[in-house]
Amino acid sequence: MSNGERPRRPRPMPSPTQTTKFFWDAAKQGKLALQYDPVAKVYQFWPRSISVKTGKRNLEWRTVSGHGKVYSYTITYVPTAGFEDKVPYAIGLIELDEGVRIIGNMINVKPDEVKVGMPVKVAFERMSDDISYFCFEPA
Numbered sequence: 001m002s003n004g005e006r007p008r009r010p011r012p013m014p015s016p017t018q019t020t021k022f023f024w025d026a027a028k029q030g031k032l033a034l035q036y037d038p039v040a041k042v043y044q045f046w047p048r049s050i051s052v053k054t055g056k057r058n059l060e061w062r063t064v065s066g067h068g069k070v071y072s073y074t075i076t077y078v079p080t081a082g083f084e085d086k087v088p089y090a091i092g093l094i095e096l097d098e099g100v101r102i103i104g105n106m107i108n109v110k111p112d113e114v115k116v117g118m119p120v121k122v123a124f125e126r127m128s129d130d131i132s133y134f135c136f137e138p139a
Helices: 021-028
Strands: 032-037 042-044 060-064 067-076 089-096 101-105 119-126 132-138
Touching (some): 021 060
Antiparallel strands (some): 032 060, 067 119, 089 101, 119 132
């Protein structure tokens, strides 16, 4: 390596658990699934074994639209492992139409084109035969 290039490191892989298995299985099929609390009538993210609103173990998995808007974002210049060849890249805090905020990488858009309020939709990056990771792109 020369000219200050960083060594390329492997991208961290999620390790599905009993609680997150449905989420990762849906992602593998190109679908975004969120937990839903039917008592509080709200979605939640990240997957947990109990509702953050009621503390009950009554959560249902539901496939959602994956559409939303950029609530906030940051441009990354110092990459995390596995992203050395993508800098600079945008990471967005997305407010989904279902009312949940979720952080994800932004793809198919130049970092300087990302704007607060920009409509986005979920997309998936295939990382292995078993894992597809969610990200967001302009809608």
